[in-house]
Amino acid sequence: MVTFEAVTKRYGSAAKSFTALDGVDMTVGRGEITGIIGRSGAGKSTLIRLVNGLEKASSGKVIVDGTEVGRLNDAGLRGLRREVGMIFQHFNLLSSRTAFDNVALPLEIAGLSRAEIKGKVEPLLDLVGLGDKAASYPSELSGGQKQRVGIARALATSPKLLLSDEATSALDPETTQSILALLKQINAELGLTVLLITHEMEVVKTIASHVAVIDQGRIVEQGCTFDVFTAPKHETTRILLSSTLGTSLPEWLRSGLKNEPSAGDRILVRLTFFGATAFQPLTARLVTEIGGDVNILAGAIEEIAGEPFGTLVVSYPAAPEIIDRANRFFAATGLSTEVLGYVA
The missing domain is CATH 3.40.50.300 (P-loop containing nucleotide triphosphate hydrolases)
Structure with a gap:
């Protein structure tokens, strides 16, 4: 037109x-x-x-x-x-x-x-x-x-x-x-x-x-x-x-984020759900895959142009073997992820 x-x-x-x-x-x-x-x-x-x-x-x-x-x-x-x-x-x-x-x-x-x-x-x-x-x-x-x-x-x-x-x-x-x-x-x-x-x-x-x-x-x-x-x-x-989509972390948590982990730290990851992943119980499957020590810190559900879109911020131990298992799970399920940082 x-x-x-x-x-x-x-x-x-x-x-x-x-x-x-x-x-x-x-x-x-x-x-x-x-x-x-x-x-x-x-x-x-x-x-x-x-x-x-x-x-x-x-x-x-x-x-x-x-x-x-x-x-x-x-x-x-x-x-x-x-x-x-x-x-x-x-x-x-x-x-x-x-x-x-x-x-x-x-x-x-x-x-x-x-x-x-x-x-x-x-x-x-x-x-x-x-x-x-x-x-x-x-x-x-x-x-x-x-x-x-x-x-x-x-x-x-x-x-x-x-x-x-x-x-x-x-x-x-x-x-x-x-x-x-x-x-x-x-x-x-x-x-x-x-x-x-x-x-x-x-x-x-x-x-x-x-x-x-x-x-x-x-x-x-x-x-x-x-x-x-x-x-x-x-x-x-x-x-x-930035102020419209996704999830925002509280200041006390955001201010404590580090770029590199230390011993005993936890990794913060933003998971994005859309398309085929929007309606699957992937969070429960993540817990099963890497163990029960998964915290949900923030979440939001949106609709964009009539399509579902959701984000979830989770944390779990930053141990290399756990991160490796989680990454394999994300790759296998098609989840979009973003590492936000590490916290003590």
Whole structure:
């Protein structure tokens, strides 16, 4: 649905310029939910604004459903924007218009009759769960309800692509989950491609099938969400995910970790369960394999893009023969492991 080919975006003059995007290559598959994550200032918003022509690339190509955005004139851009809906962080509703009239606005601009508008707006308000709020003004709606109006408005022109610019960052956690569920529903029922930018890892983990990580204007890692989240390769990705996935050790234990063992020490190992290992009783089998002196120190169960993912931190004696038996067991069962260190 969307292709970025060596896209660069610079601001300022030749004498003093700032590079917001630097040679971005990326694709967004048709019918997928793709998330773009990165720190503030990494280039996320610039990237998404290139898709509907709110910004123009300094070099490279942005292609939406076969159309190169940079070659479009004003009339072409207007046509493109009818096929690319956008929802915003702060809703951008018109306070003087009801929920119905906010959703109707792009249809009025397109020249539809009042009867045609009613025939499209009412089902959209029902779709987003606001059929009973058609006559309500934005001041009478909660934040989540305002965002639902924004989503309905973005869908009014039957777009092929929906852009989401930090659409949940102004909402509380419970409301965020309801909006994410709605986006997943729209993606499934309408076959709509969704491209969202966010700094919230939970958002991507919950609904995105694919993810791209942007840092200093460059895509540093991309792929299926499950693969990127469970085995991040780039340091930026690992930092972004550090507080979202896996298990954290208490400070008193983390501060006592050593890189090399001494006599009588214990080894700390993080076990990762996913795919075929997610539902097997491997911890019990580990105890049987190396003896009963296995402590479970921390654990967590996650769901990433609908797939189970779990981590467990265990410790056992750092005696060479026990470590060797454990390693053979891990290799035979396909468990992913990481040695965190050694403790007295």
